[in-house]
Amino acid sequence: MNGLLGAMEEVMSMVRKLDTLPDDADCLICPPATLLHTVSAVSGPRIIVGGQYCHVHNSGPHTGDISAEMLADAGATFVIVGHSERRADHYETDDIVARQAETAVGAGLVPIICLGESLDQRQQDLTLSVISEQLEQSIPENIDTSGGFLIAYEPIWAIGTGEVATVEQIEQVHRHIRGRLIDRFGQDGEQIRILYGGSMKPENAAEILAIDNVDGGLIGGASLKADAFISIYRAAIDKD
Numbered sequence: 001m002n003g004l005l006g007a008m009e010e011v012m013s014m015v016r017k018l019d020t021l022p023d024d025a026d027c028l029i030c031p032p033a034t035l036l037h038t039v040s041a042v043s044g045p046r047i048i049v050g051g052q053y054c055h056v057h058n059s060g061p062h063t064g065d066i067s068a069e070m071l072a073d074a075g076a077t078f079v080i081v082g083h084s085e086r087r088a089d090h091y092e093t094d095d096i097v098a099r100q101a102e103t104a105v106g107a108g109l110v111p112i113i114c115l116g117e118s119l120d121q122r123q124q125d126l127t128l129s130v131i132s133e134q135l136e137q138s139i140p141e142n143i144d145t146s147g148g149f150l151i152a153y154e155p156i157w158a159i160g161t162g163e164v165a166t167v168e169q170i171e172q173v174h175r176h177i178r179g180r181l182i183d184r185f186g187q188d189g190e191q192i193r194i195l196y197g198g199s200m201k202p203e204n205a206a207e208i209l210a211i212d213n214v215d216g217g218l219i220g221g222a223s224l225k226a227d228a229f230i231s232i233y234r235a236a237i238d239k240d
Contacts, residue, residue: 040075050078068107094137158198
C-alpha cells in the first residue's frame with residue numbers, strides 16, 4: 001500500500017534507465033490498483049505490469065475488491081496471489097489462493113503464487129513441511145505449466161524487517177520447491193520460475209540471484225526507488 005500519483009516520476013525514471021540497459025531480464029512492476037492503468041500507459045515495452053491481488057470471482061457483490069478481469073482491463077498481465085500480508089491480514093487460505101490463481105489464469109493473467117514460513121515455524125524446523133503443504137494446496141490442480149504461473153518464496157520473518165535468509169537457507173528451500181514441482185509436473189517443473197522475496201536489495205541481490213534455482217526476485221521496499229530497483233535489475237542481467 002505505497003504509491004500515489006506523485007510517485008510516477010520514479011516509474012518514469014525506471015523507464016528511462018531501462019532504455020539504456022540490455023534487455024536481458026524481465027522487469028515487472030505491480031503498482032497499487034489506483035495506478036495500474038497509468039503505469040501501464042507509460043511503461044513502454046521494457047516493463048511488464050501486474051496487480052497485487054485479485055478476487056476469486058470476476059464480478060459480483062464484493063464491494064472494494066478487484067477482479068482479475070478488471071486488472072487485465074487496466075493493462076495487467078501478471079498478478080500476485082497468496083502474499084503473506086494478504087494471508088495474514090485477510091485470512092486468505094491456500095484454497096483461496098488456488099482459486100485466485102485459477103481465476104487469474106482464466107482472465108489471461110500469469111499468477112505469482114507466494115508461499116513462505118513464519119519465524120515460529122522456522123524455529124520449530126517446520127519450514128519444508130509448510131512449504132510442501134502450501135505448494136500442494138495453493139497451486140490449482142489443472143494449471144498450465146507452460147509459463148502459466150510463477151512461485152515466489154518469501155520467508156515471512158524476512159519481509160520488511162531487514163532480515164535476510166542465509167544463502168544456505170534460501171538454497172535449501174528453493175531446491176526443495178524445485179523438487180516438489182518436478183514431482184508434480186515432471187519435466188515441466190524444471191522450467192517454472194521461482195522467485196525469492198525476502199528483503200532483496202541492491203546490497204545482496206547479486207549474491208541471492210547467484211543461488212541455484214533462484215530465478216528472480218519479488219522486490220518490496222527496494223522497488224519504491226528507481227535507483228535501487230535498477231541496481232537489482234543490473235544484478236539480474238549479470239546473473240544471465
